[in-house]
């Protein structure tokens with residue numbers, strides 16, 4: 001599995017501060033013949049670049065998923081994570097947004113068995129990784145489901161993905177769940193090195209997730225009483241938007257505030 005990260009920070013969904021307790025994973029497919037992930041993210045050297053300026057890293061869209069699985073620049077499959085896993089996504093059109101991580105598989109013309117085999121395997125690995133990270137049982141009811149199954153369960157809007165595609169290539173969602181479970185059995189505890197000195201068993205990837213969560217928690221805290229008046233003055237004078245008063249500031253933000261305060 002090849003995992004990269006490019007958060008869609010300009011998407012309105014990313015700009016909300018809602019997080020979820022992950023209880024499942026929802027598999028989607030895009031419904032359009034664009035197998036490259038760079039159709040949906042700005043991209044980079046490895047993933048390829050979006051040249052049409054139609055990616056999802058922009059305001060005004062009513063959808064956002066946690067990841068895309070599709071072709072990278074070299075034509076081989078990969079995954080790009082586009083939201084923190086615990087961020088509430090806009091993928092299901094229903095209550096599953098409150099419980100499920102959602103990822104999109106980039107469709108081709110649905111006619112290439114080689115492409116299907118590769119992105120199927122990549123999707124199994126991604127789902128297994130998420131089940132491991134969030135301690136999910138892929139075989140339990142309603143945990144690993146596709147969008148169409150979510151609709152049947154009453155927690156997603158009426159879409160056909162991925163049942164218009166997987167069965168064509170001889171795979172059901174039950175096969176998918178079994179393959180995820182098999183992957184977990186094969187490799188129950190990979191990439192969790194117990195280092196000397198001990199880091200509490202937290203991997204770097206997990207730490208970044210925690211950091212992301214921590215910052216989202218900070219961002220939701222109100223201004224302390226002693227600072228309210230100054231915050232309001234800062235907004236009135238135009239050197240801060242007054243948002244996220246308890247979040248961490250970057251050096252760039254500090255410099256920008258000083259320069260704006262000078263005006």
Ligand SMILES: [Zn+2]
Pocket residue numbers: 027028029091147159161
């Ligand atoms: Zn869908």
